[in-house]
Amino acid sequence: xxxxxxxxxxxxxxxxxxxIERLEHYAYLIRLDRPIGTYLLLWPxxxxxxxxxxxxxxxxxxxxxxxxxxxxxxxxxxxxxxxDRDIDPHVERTRNRPLAAGKITVKEALVVFSVLxxxxxxxxxxxxxxxxxxxxxxxxxxxxxxFMKRFHYMPQVHLGAAFGWAAPMAFTAQANEITPVTWLLxxxxxxxxxxxxxMYAMADKKDDLKIGVKSTAILFGDADRFIIGMLQxxxxxxxxxxxxxxxxxxxxxxxxxxxxxxxxxxxxxIRHRQPAPCIQAFLNNNWFGLxxxxxxxxxxxxx
Numbered sequence: 001x002x003x004x005x006x007x008x009x010x011x012x013x014x015x016x017x018x019x020i021e022r023l024e025h026y027a028y029l030i031r032l033d034r035p036i037g038t039y040l041l042l043w044p045x046x047x048x049x050x051x052x053x054x055x056x057x058x059x060x061x062x063x064x065x066x067x068x069x070x071x072x073x074x075x076x077x078x079x080x081x082x083x084d085r086d087i088d089p090h091v092e093r094t095r096n097r098p099l100a101a102g103k104i105t106v107k108e109a110l111v112v113f114s115v116l117x118x119x120x121x122x123x124x125x126x127x128x129x130x131x132x133x134x135x136x137x138x139x140x141x142x143x144x145x146x147f148m149k150r151f152h153y154m155p156q157v158h159l160g161a162a163f164g165w166a167a168p169m170a171f172t173a174q175a176n177e178i179t180p181v182t183w184l185l186x187x188x189x190x191x192x193x194x195x196x197x198x199m200y201a202m203a204d205k206k207d208d209l210k211i212g213v214k215s216t217a218i219l220f221g222d223a224d225r226f227i228i229g230m231l232q233x234x235x236x237x238x239x240x241x242x243x244x245x246x247x248x249x250x251x252x253x254x255x256x257x258x259x260x261x262x263x264x265x266x267x268x269x270i271r272h273r274q275p276a277p278c279i280q281a282f283l284n285n286n287w288f289g290l291x292x293x294x295x296x297x298x299x300x301x302x303x
Contacts, residue, residue: 022104026104026108026112029078029081029109029112030073030077030078030116031073031074036286037073037076037077038069038070038073038074039290040163040196040285040286040289041069041072041163042066043286043290043293044163044164044185044188044189045065045166045167045170046296047292047293047296048166048167048171048182048185049174050297051181051242052170052175053174053175054246055301055303056300061170064123064173065173067120067123068124069166071119071120071123072116072138072142074116075113075116075120076142078109078116079110079146080145080146081099081100082106082146083146085099085100085106085109087211090207090211091207091211092207093203113143117139117142121135127172128173130176134168135169137165138166141158144158145158145162149208150213151214152214153214153216153219154194154219155197155214155215156197156198156215156216157193157194159197160189160191160197161186163189164185164187164193167182167185167189168182168186180245181242184241185242188235188238188239191231191235192235192289194231195231196285198215198217198220198224198227198228199228199266199278199281199282199285200282201215201216201217202273203278203279203282204217204275205217205273224273225267225273229267232263236260239256239259240256249303250299251295251298251299252295254295255293255296256292259292262284262288262291269281269284
């Protein structure tokens with residue numbers, strides 16, 4: 001958000017132009033100040049691309065997917081705030097979001113979502129026909145996820161499916177095929193997202209119970225830490241199977257070892273179920289995604 005501070009500094013003695021204020025509100029709408037969601041979508045996308053290519057992927061495919069990660073995560077934030085426009089004002093952590101605070105209109109949020117989604121789809125049109133067809137499922141999952149907390153207690157699983165859909169798309173774009181490893185990567189992302197988003201939901205549990213929003217943190221109750229641990233264990237077993245099926249070597253398994261240590265640390269952070277440490281545990285998952293990717297990258301690089 002440094003750019004907006006610089007722009008405002010250009011008008012020290014006059015009111016800041018309305019267009020700068022508007023752009024700043026849009027930037028907060030798509031969480032430019034909080035890129036963690038982009039990272040958590042980027043890492044499994046890169047896992048899939050590198051494994052599909054058995055090393056460095058095609059440059060155009062890499063560009064399309066990395067840019068698409070940013071665009072779709074940003075679009076997801078816009079539609080999320082639209083879906084939660086009547087909920088966010090009642091939650092301490094979200095009441096100052098642009099739409100909840102009345103700084104932008106519902107129409108503006110929908111326009112931002114549409115522009116970002118269409119931009120992502122335009123990029124997908126550079127890919128092969130199968131990937132284009134697959135993208136419709138991805139858009140449907142991303143657009144529907146924010147509404148799921150009203151209907152069932154596992155919106156975190158839906159988020160995992162939305163993020164995990166990057167795996168089959170990466171395989172069709174890079175290798176023009178879907179293999180058993182593709183679905184193992186999809187499942188790994190579902191397990192991972194369910195675990196880390198439950199940590200996130202633990203921080204909002206009191207507010208969610210008060211306003212009637214559903215989540216796995218509420219569903220799991222006092223067993224939340226144990227179930228998160230089970231999800232993390234299943235994730236590691238899934239990643240071990242991916243390594244075996246993809247014939248990855250020592251560096252990959254060292255990455256998983258480092259990731260195991262991070263999972264233990266996350267369990268330590270959520271031990272008292274306090275909101276701030278739970279958010280810290282959620283944020284720590286960025287490092288888990290990074291070390292797993294580092295293991296994949298180095299393993300193929302030194303092969």
